[in-house]
Amino acid sequence: MLNSKFFHINIYKSEDLKIKNLTITAPGDSPNTDGIHIGDSSNIDVTATTIGTGDDCISIGGGSSRISVTGVTCGPGQGISVGCLGRYKDEKDVTDVIVKDCVLKSSTNGVRIKTYEDAVKSMTASNLTFENIKMDDVANPIIIDQNYCPEKVCVAKSKAVVTVKDVVFRNITGTSSTPAAVSLLCSDKQPCSGVELIDVNVEYIGKNSETTAVCNNAKGIAKDTLQALACLS
Template sequence: MTTVAARLQAVMEAWTSACGGTGKQTIVIPNGDFLTGALNLTGPCMGDVTIQLDGNLLGSNDLRKYKTNWIEVRHVDNLAITGKGKLDGQGPGVWSKNSCAKNYNCKILPNGRDHHGAGGQPEHGIHVTDSSKISIFSTTIGTGDDCISIGPGSDGINITGVTCGPGHGISVGSLGRYKDEKDVTDITVKDCVLKNTANGVRIKSYEDSPSLITASKLTYENIKMEDVANPIIIDQKYCPNKMCPSNGNSKVIVKDVTFKNITGTSSTPEAVSFICSDKLPCSGVHMNDVNVEFSGTNNKTMAICNNAKVTATGCLKELACV
């Protein structure tokens, strides 16, 4: 029987060969299930690399096999990951080892982290940070945290045709957790479906950010919500598990955000939540044809709009933030 170490070595040897080759190189993961430990796909590479994922890569539940992340792509240009296979972090087997519900400075479980690339993980489906010109399209993601999270230093990210659920939605952030984070700009989320997720499309930043950063030019278009708990949310006072040291002085600027043709149902009355800072209000927020209705009974669909400068056209009147 092939061991985890042997499979890991085979993948890494294939990566080293392809990354070192010129022209167009392809790595094929054949049909079948392949249990691996940490995969560190580091460049720069000599040419273009495609990973053809026909089989399924499974993340080991033995956390000793990871120094940081499960699949990490760093310093690589012109990388494509395609195919009908799965990246299965097998998250339920390790979620009980996550102490973040009790510890603000907890150790994060192994990530699938992207620095000029993409990856899957036990928590987030795909996490992108310090990257530019990344496209994620035509895929289905189910996870215990964000299906896709866009972190600091991301520019020119295109997310199209993604189905998310279960999970926490498609998020920009969280931003402002650490010092000297870089701006986020030019993010497009289009033609996506969110099913029974804890959030829909979300922008989140810490209120006690140590450095001034900006999230701008964010566009969400043609998004369908299916019983999503918080379909549209900007949260400049993000604080997981209510343990954040807050000074109430946000340094994360959120501006030039467009929500266009957002439809479907919300599992909570608050279909729109703009929880922005009184020190740095959200500005340039545009809602066009936003029609998400509460799927329950008794309570009416509503919007929460705090410290947000919003224009709305073609929206449900309850969501217009007038």
């Protein structure tokens, strides 16, 4: 699939679907050209696929459950994301997502969870696993952002929150193009809980700075992880 004007594939209200051996290509500076978007769907399997676009290679939206992403190569693009969540009043929870055996190359994010700061509905994203991921010169290799506000107009604090819990990052290796290889930017209103950093070893490749991590309001454990990244409380 080549140069879509919007999402190349939009999986919506679907069940028991498998995508395999697909190639999706769009310019790295093309907005909103997600490779595959999944929403309100269950038992979706994406495997052995190569995606390079100007937006998320794969985005997993509200109402998604039992989603498996394996053997995907992503880049350029904005990485593999769960979210954005909390934007619409009818959004449902996201649960049981696994992303594994993937490679990300020169993307602007690696594996990411993003929820709106001014969410209009309280919901939950839980049981999310990212494992056996190789980062190659990736900005923001591991990121949770509960204060997502792309238009920078989230001035009114919402009473609704998106809960993020039981998230595992396991065997994530490679290189980061930014010093903060891990950014867990969770909400003070609803901190992330049950986060695990297991065998996470991603190092900044630039000069004049060291590999760092930022963990705001994130609770969990770190094990066999690069010491500079083990910032969980």
